[in-house]
């Protein structure tokens with residue numbers, strides 16, 4: 001019998017060097033950096049990661065409807081090799097970015113009417129899906145969706161779960177682990193203010209993950 005893999009943690013929306021280093025002491029599996037100008041968590045045009053950031057923490061660039069050329073330019077010199085595509089990016093663009101050596105996380109915004117057939121064309125073009133709550137904003141809506149909808153998911157591609165995750169609901173999110181859940185993605189639910197993460201909330205989440213997965 002093979003042991004089930006531990007559910008991974010991604011802390012997204014990081015932008016301030018000191019806060020990045022402080023959060024890195026908890027060793028989340030992934031950290032996300034938002035390259036979307038309209039977000040309060042936008043990292044800015046000339047973003048560079050602090051050199052002290054441990055190499056074992058995977059870095060993810062989050063983009064919304066940017067061209068491949070623009071994504072490659074923005075990532076140049078950052079060392080980021082995974083992208084989270086959080087808009088209506090096509091299968092063709094996912095393949096193109098893969099050909100440029102990037103790992104692909106493709107987001108789908110979920111509401112009660114979401115049809116998981118829409119994810120099928122992407123199966124061979126991405127590494128992971130990310131299921132986030134459909135809301136007013138592209139991301140960072142701070143709301144959960146009805147996770148029961150995931151029973152309709154075909155489970156071919158491992159997925160990140162996001163949308164309003166926090167220390168009060170993360171234990172329930174872990175109950176999805178038999179559905180090809182790969183990682184939990186926290187953002188606004190662990191903040192003092194947009195882009196500034198609360199270390200106590202991160203610590204609480206790490207402890208819940210340690211004792212429940």
Ligand SMILES: O=C(O)c1ccccc1N[C@@H]1O[C@H](COP(=O)(O)O)[C@@H](O)[C@H]1O
Nearest residue numbers: 012039139140141142162163164187188
């Ligand atoms: O956080 C943002 O401002 C943002 C803007 C544009 C695209 C994605 C964004 N964040 C992503 O949204 C989800 C859910 O966040 P939350 O937990 O509901 O705050 C998460 O994957 C972030 O990466």
